[in-house]
Amino acid sequence: MPLLENGQIVEDGWTLVQDDQSLPDGDILLPLSRLSEGLGRNGQGRLGVVLKPDERVESLKDALPRLDVVCLTFPIFRDGRAFTQARSLREHLHFKGNIRVSGHFLPDQYEFLLRCGVNQLAVPEGTDLGVWQKAHERITIAYQPSVLNEQPEGFAFRRYLSS
Amino acid sequence: MPHSPQHPTDVGRYAYDAVDRTFLKQRVEQFRDQVERRISGALSEDEFKPLRLMNGLYLQLHAYMLRVAIPYGILSSAQMRTLAHIARKYDRDYGHFTTRQNIQFNWIKLEDTPDILNILADAEMHAIQTSGNCIRNVTSDQFAGAAQDEVLDPRVHAEILRQWSTLHPEFTFLPRKFKIAISGSAQDRVAARFHDIGLLARQGDNGRAVFEVYVGGGLGRTPVIGVKLRDDLPEEDLIAYLESVLRVYNAYGRRDNMYKARIKILVQALGVEEFRQQVNAEFMAMDRARYRLAPAVVEAIRARFASPAFEDVAAAPAVLADQKQGNPAFAAWVNANTHPHQREGYCSVTVSCKPAGGIPGDVTSAQMDLLADLADQYSFGELRITHLQNVVLGHVRQDSLLALWQVLSANGLGTANIGMITDIIACPGLDYCALANARSIPIAQKLSQRFANATLQQEIGALRLNISGCINACGHHHAGHIGILGVDKRGEEAFQITLGGNAGEDASIGQIIGSAMSEDETVDAIARIVDTYLVRREPGERFIETCRRLGAAPFKDAAYATA
Incomplete structure (x- = not known):
């Protein structure tokens, strides 16, 4: 699947490794259960972890410095646990790498994802970038702080959203 | 973006500026686009549903219903006229005030909705988060900023919570809906213990507010009284602490x-201590500076509320006393429908939206316009919707009450029944709602007729009667001294009676007294329950107190006694 990143559709060069597959070279995304195996890998390439909604981000604490990507999952767009996972990764664990989301989410959730610290979205082939662009530009103000530390607007907790 | 702070003019209401107005317009256009994407098929009905719900649009039994937010129940007269206009143009000439201090329009067309939201936005109103699994309209004390027993005006903090929760990036797809109530008085007029989070403010040592925080209360299928999570939360930690609670809830x-899926189930499953520990762990770990509610922020919000220009009306109480003397009907209304005010010579008036035989909370367009006019004339242009489905004029001169009462009475709004048995809370029931098992409105109307006699109602005194058409409990039957629950009994509408519920500081959950009866049998049974109270009560004892002293048995016997 292509990635939506920085407002552009880019190719995803990462390999999602299944449970029973041997670890390939290159950039790989592993399930949490295979994290230690990945950390001990001899091959070349970067490492990422796929976290399910019920898996705790704290379990990545020690490994985070060696991870380039944490991929959070939406089994369905209504399941909002990934928002809290993403925000925790940024705010509590100070993760500076890429936070990716995959699964079922909507353009209408784009701004929320960004404001919780997500910066890569796995989107279907043929995704209309315009719809996402519009969703991003639609609302230019927010009423609460976020991990993006947007510029304050006026008073209270209002923030300018970048377009 | 244009930013033009201006002096607030609307009493009691947060004044929008250009930034707030722009935001609302952007939100309307976002929804217009979502409706178009639904019609084009880009959004499935399953995907569209939560998006429309978060703009207040429900699909009911016969039509779409639009629930418009009235933040903490406060409206300007101009806003009330906007609601009247919407009722007249897009609905069937009436609206329905709800237990979350909102208003519902029951006969809305999907394709009209973006235009209606646009009209609302022009009046600085919206339907944001009046439904959906998100933080709902924050409710507050209907006497905020006026009540004698108030330690602070909770509307300032309610507005802070409204802004913070609006399109919150992390908490808009929660496991289930989330309801917050806030009171500025130790006397709990907001049912704090029946909310996901209930906040009771008091003055702290340093002159700034502290909050008691209750969590995990609620009605619905599993009624639970909230537990106290914090006793003395400092004002500056209000947002940080609520973030912590919501984060634990969203994750687990x-x-x-x-x-x-409600937070009450999580609190029960973890136990209060474990839940508190998780919240505290989150609170300790978070970037508290980011969420700190600084005094300057509170003051900036407070500055956008205009205050009433009270007059010196020291003579008003004497005028009122004189007018009451010769007019027992007026005196009864004053006694039942007014509440003590901070300012000498003023009081708050509760306008009953529960006339004899009427539909609780329903108000016609003409009545809305009239209430707006009366607010302009008598209460600085400010109105409040109560969670008991009535309307409050917050600041009325006591020497104006007679003239006000006369106009109200001439327009079906003068009923003297606040806090009495015909001040009924009822959900929309099977007349509108797809979830209901039974109709709530006809039985409410019959009970309202049955006890319409003013002398009888006064004799019965304080009695809260709540009616829900199904176990989802939107009519808060568990919190009624007498509750009525609509059920399906072998394909027929039937009703169970609960006794002993209460929503105040001594909150309790009403218990079912026996098997379900037909509508007419239920009305008769309630009449016998009330008769039993009148016979068995001790001097000065309210219904709920007699109920607690005697237990359910004598009332149950009376309810099921047949002639």
């Missing part, structure tokens, strides 16, 4: 069963 609340 159940998502496999919508009937077990």
Whole structure:
């Protein structure tokens, strides 16, 4: 699947490794259960972890410095646990790498994802970038702080959203 | 973006500026686009549903219903006229005030909705988060800024919570809906213990507010009284602490069963101590500076509320006393429908939206316009919707009450029944709602007729009667001294009676006294329950007190006694 990143559709060069597959070279995304195996890998390439909604981000604490990507999952767009996972990764664990989301989410959730610290979205082939662009530009103000530390607007907790 | 702070003019209401108005317009256009994407098929109905719900649009039994937010129940007269206009143009000439201090329009067309939201936005109103699994309209004390027993005006903090929760990036797809109530008085007029979070403010040592925080209360299928999580939360930690509670809930609340998804179930499953520990762990770990509610922020919000220009009306109480003397009907209304005010010579007036035989909370367009005019004339242009489905004029001169009462009475709004048995809370029931088992409105109307006699109602005194058309409990039957629950009994509408509920500081959950009866049998049974109270009560004892002293048995016997 292509990635939506920085407002552009880019190719995803990462390999999602299944449970029973041997670890390939290159950039790989592993399930949490295979994290230690990945950390001990001899091959070349970067490492990422796929976290399910019920898996705790704290379990990545020690490994985070060696991870380039944490991929959070939406089994369905209504399941909002990934928002809290993403925000925790940024705010509590100070993760500076890429936070990716995959699964079922909507353009209408784009701004929320960004404001919780997500910066890569796995989107279907043929995704209309315009719809996402519009969703991003639609609302230019927010009423609460976020991990993006947007510029304050006026008073209270209002923030300018970048377009 | 244009930013033009201006002096607030609307009493009691947060004044929008250009930034707030722009935001609302952007939100309307976003929804217009979502409706178009639904019609084009880009959004499935399953995907569209939560988006429309978060703009207040429900699909009911016969039509779409639009629930418009009235933040903490406060409206300007101009806003009330806007609601009247919407009722007249897009609905069937009436609206329905709800237990979350909102208003519902029951006969809305989907394709009209973006235009209606646009009209609302022009009046600085919206329907944001009046439904959906998000933080709902924050409710507050209907006497905020006026009540004698108030330690602070809770509307300032309610507005802070409204802004903070609006399109919150992390908490808009929660396991289930989330309701917050805030009171500025120790006397709980907001049912704090029946909310996901209930906040009771008091003055702290340093002159700034502290809050008691209750969590995990609620009605619905599993009624639970909230537990106290914090006793003395400092004002500056209000947002940080609520973030912590919501984060724990969003991460661990159940998502496999919508009937077990409210925070009360999580609090019960973890136990209060474990839940508190998790909240505290989150609170300690978070970037508290980011969420700190600084005094300057509170003051900036407070500055956008205009205050009433009270007059010196020291003579007003004497005028009122004189007018009451010769007019027992007026005196009864003053006694039942007014509340003490901070300012000498003023009082708050509760306008009953429960006339004899009427539909609780329903108000016609003409009545809305009239209430707006009366607010302009008598209460600085400010109105409040109560969670008991009535309307409050917050600041009325006591020497104006007679003239006000006369106009109200001439327009079906003069009923003297606040806090009495015909001040009924009822959900929309099977007349509108797809979830209901039974109709709530006809039985409410019959009970209202049955006890319409003013002398009888006064004799009965304080009695809260709440009616829900199904176990989802939107009519708060568990919190009624007498509750009525609509059920399906072998394909027929039937009603169970609960006794002993109460929503105040001594909150309790009403218990079912026996098997379901037909509508008419239920009305008769309630009449016998009330008769039993009148016979068995001790001097000065309210219904709920007699109920607690005697237990359910004598009332149950009376309810099921047949002639």
